[in-house]
Structure formats: structure tokens, C-alpha cells
Amino acid sequence: MNIVFMNQLSVTSEQSEAKYARLWIGEEEDLWQLGWSSMNTGEEQVDIWYEGGSWNELLHIYRFQLAIKMSEGYRPLIDGIFHETEEVKQRNQHTQKLQCYSELYSREELYQALCIWRRKKASTERKAPYFIASNRLLRMISTFVPHTLEELRELPGVGENKLAEYGEELLEITTKETREHGFPLNWVATKLSEEEYESWNYRQKEQKYKQELEKFNLKKSVLTGIVEGQSLDDLSTLTGVNRRELVDFLEELDKSGYDTEILIGKELTWMTDDEQELIWNAYDELGTSFLKPVLHRVYGEDPAGAGSLDQLYERLRMVRIRYRRQTETSKQVG
Structure with a gap:
């Protein structure tokens, strides 16, 4: 060896x-x-x-x-084991230390109050909660407890739009709370020990690299399964990933240049040529960015009679993979 x-x-x-x-x-x-x-x-x-x-x-x-x-x-013993440049490490260090401190020293009751506010706001505005504010941002707000808009603006993840939309409501919650340290947040670097920060930082890397490894293994399983002629249901059983997420992944693979046609062809065999042609023509006319207009064009304003929405959208996405690949190939040839 x-x-x-x-x-x-x-x-x-x-x-x-x-x-x-x-x-x-x-x-x-x-x-x-x-x-x-x-x-x-x-x-x-x-x-x-x-x-x-x-x-x-x-x-x-x-x-x-x-x-x-x-x-x-x-x-x-020899540093640089993850091959990161000092420039990148220094550039991200301030934000990372704020995130680290907020996760280690978060005020849980205030954090839960902010989560309740976000849940109500998301319901009222019919948005996903993370569009209102991420968990990480709420952790930082609960830890550093801003009392003014200027202080709130100092937190990473708070831009002018978020400040204008939600700043006053957030301050209604935080200004009722006392705090041990004020703004600016330069004190965080001295309060946080180097060992605390390094251990936290490597836990973040652990999560990141775990996700990358899982994605690599998924790609390996899916590509092997495609070559072996497995169906979408077969791959779902093998990987534990549901059909919708697998179709998401197939779109990613196709964009990256991997050949998914064997699986696409297998899944589309039960669709009539007329149905596929209608979808294809709809993409010609309406483009491929949004599926809902294509759904209505092909299956009507009330498509329930054609099947479940999940099934219909899956059909549209399967044909879209093939459509995008063939139109891209035509452009390259042209």
C-alpha cells in the first residue's frame, strides 16, 4: 500500500x-x-x-x-486539512461567530415567541415561514435582542426589504426584553472562546458534508438504477426518496448533462402520443418556467378528471426534462 x-x-x-x-x-x-x-x-x-x-x-x-x-x-498537526484559504475564512468569520454565539447562548423563551409571531405572519400572508425569517435569523434576534431598527439592521440576513416589512413588529417583541450586552456586536469575538467557535464550525461542516455525501450516494444509486432499467418506484424503494423528490433530482441530473432518457422513456410509456404532443406544444407556446399555465392548457381549468394533481404535475415535469434536453440539443446543433 x-x-x-x-x-x-x-x-x-x-x-x-x-x-x-x-x-x-x-x-x-x-x-x-x-x-x-x-x-x-x-x-x-x-x-x-x-x-x-x-x-x-x-x-x-x-x-x-x-x-x-x-x-x-x-x-x-498540519493545518489546512479542508483546503480553505485564509481569505475566505476571514471574510466569513464575523458572520459565523454571530451565528455560533446565537446558537450556543440563545434565549429560548424569546426564540419561541418569535417563532409564534413568524407562524402567524406566514399564515396571514400565505407564505412559507422561511420567507418571513429563517430559524438562524430568529436565533440571532433572540440572542442579541435589538431595540432599534439600526441595531436590527446589523444582523446578517436583515436587508432593507425585511426591515421595512417586519422590523417594527419584531421590535415590539424585543424591546420588552432586557439584555446583557448591547450593540455594536464587536464584543462577540471576545466573549466566544476559540475552542467553542472551532467546535461549532466543524459541526456545521459535518452537517454540510453529510448532505453532500448523501447527495453523492443518491446520484450513484439513481444513475446505476437507470442503467439497470429500474423504474421510478424501484428507485424510490431503493433510496427511500419519494417520487416527487426523485423527479426533482432527475431534473438536476439532466441539467448537469447526465442521460436520464432510459428512465424518462420507461415512465412515459403509459402516456398516449397525443397527450405528450399537447404538453410539448404547450411548452413551445408558454415556455417551461411555470407548470400551472401548462397544466391548464393541457388538462383544462378543472383537471381533476384527468388524475390527481401530483400525477399530472409529474407527467408535465417528465416531459419537460425531455423537452429541455431536445431543445438544448437543437440549439447546439443549430
């Missing part, structure tokens, strides 16, 4: 001496191996995180597993 990368990491706690571990990548006969070895009760414990021929898959697992270890307190 040829070792192509190795780094030593250590973790220290108040209750025990420093523990050391090694992270390594090896290669032999075009097969990659990713491993972690540590000393446990005097014996070396080796965990193989990956063995196989895919460098991309190895990298996804590397980032995710490493982020878990670093959120547990392990730190590398």
Missing part, C-alpha cells in the same frame, strides 16, 4: 492526557483506501472509512468523517 497522504491529529481534555490519531489515504493497484487509526487503552484501533476505486467518493467520505472528528475536538 502506497501512502499518498497522512496527517496526525490530537485531542486534549481536562480529564485526560492528549490522545493522538492518524488520518491517511493509500493506493494500491488503482484501489483507494481511507483510514483512521488511534490509540485506545494502549492498543491501536484502525477504522477503514473507505475502500474502492472512486476518488470522488473517497473525498466525500473524507470530508464528512474528518468533520465529525474535528467537532469532537481533534486538531491536525
Whole structure:
């Protein structure tokens, strides 16, 4: 086994001496191996995180597993293990520290009051709650407790539009609360310990890289399933992802240049040529950005007799994948 990368990491706690571990990548006969070895009760414990021929898959697992270890307190002997530039780290650090502090020291009662306000507002305006304010923003408001519009504007995620729409209502809630620290928020960097911030930061990376790994594995399963001739229902059973989310993913794959035609063709075999032609012509006339006008053009203003809305929209989206691919190919040829 040829070792192509190795780094030593250590973790220290108040209750025990420093523990050391090694992270390594090896290669032999075009097969990659990713491993972690540590000393446990005097014996070396080796965990193989990956063995196989895919460098991309190895990298996804590397980032995710490493982020878990670093959120547990392990730190590398050689820094830059995630290959981030100092410029990017410095540029994002102020916002990240505000987010970190707000998650560690949030005032839960005030946060819940803000969530209740958001839920009522979303219901009144018929919007999804996250369009009103994200959980992260409500956490920051509940922690830093702005008392003026200028203070509220200092929080990341509060733009002029949000300030104009919801600023006064938010202040009606927050101005009733006392606070230990005021604005500006420069004090956060000194109150937050470096270890608190680093551990929080690596937990964020853990979540991010977990999502990336799950998406990579989903892509691998779907593309393999397409080649093997599996149906959408087969893929849903295999991956645990429902049909609607799978069609979302098929659209992503098609935009990225992957060939999904085998599956699209299989799913459209039960549609008549006339129905597909009507949908195709509707896309020619109305474009592909919005499905509702196409739905009404093809199935009428009351499409209930043609099937459930979920089924109809799935048909439209399947044909749209094929339509976009063929029109894009025609443009390239032209």
C-alpha cells in the first residue's frame, strides 16, 4: 500500500492526557483506501472509512468523517486539512461567530415567541415561514435582542426589504426584553472562546458534508438504477426518496448533462402520443418556467378528471426534462 497522504491529529481534555490519531489515504493497484487509526487503552484501533476505486467518493467520505472528528475536538498537526484559504475564512468569520454565539447562548423563551409571531405572519400572508425569517435569523434576534431598527439592521440576513416589512413588529417583541450586552456586536469575538467557535464550525461542516455525501450516494444509486432499467418506484424503494423528490433530482441530473432518457422513456410509456404532443406544444407556446399555465392548457381549468394533481404535475415535469434536453440539443446543433 502506497501512502499518498497522512496527517496526525490530537485531542486534549481536562480529564485526560492528549490522545493522538492518524488520518491517511493509500493506493494500491488503482484501489483507494481511507483510514483512521488511534490509540485506545494502549492498543491501536484502525477504522477503514473507505475502500474502492472512486476518488470522488473517497473525498466525500473524507470530508464528512474528518468533520465529525474535528467537532469532537481533534486538531491536525498540519493545518489546512479542508483546503480553505485564509481569505475566505476571514471574510466569513464575523458572520459565523454571530451565528455560533446565537446558537450556543440563545434565549429560548424569546426564540419561541418569535417563532409564534413568524407562524402567524406566514399564515396571514400565505407564505412559507422561511420567507418571513429563517430559524438562524430568529436565533440571532433572540440572542442579541435589538431595540432599534439600526441595531436590527446589523444582523446578517436583515436587508432593507425585511426591515421595512417586519422590523417594527419584531421590535415590539424585543424591546420588552432586557439584555446583557448591547450593540455594536464587536464584543462577540471576545466573549466566544476559540475552542467553542472551532467546535461549532466543524459541526456545521459535518452537517454540510453529510448532505453532500448523501447527495453523492443518491446520484450513484439513481444513475446505476437507470442503467439497470429500474423504474421510478424501484428507485424510490431503493433510496427511500419519494417520487416527487426523485423527479426533482432527475431534473438536476439532466441539467448537469447526465442521460436520464432510459428512465424518462420507461415512465412515459403509459402516456398516449397525443397527450405528450399537447404538453410539448404547450411548452413551445408558454415556455417551461411555470407548470400551472401548462397544466391548464393541457388538462383544462378543472383537471381533476384527468388524475390527481401530483400525477399530472409529474407527467408535465417528465416531459419537460425531455423537452429541455431536445431543445438544448437543437440549439447546439443549430
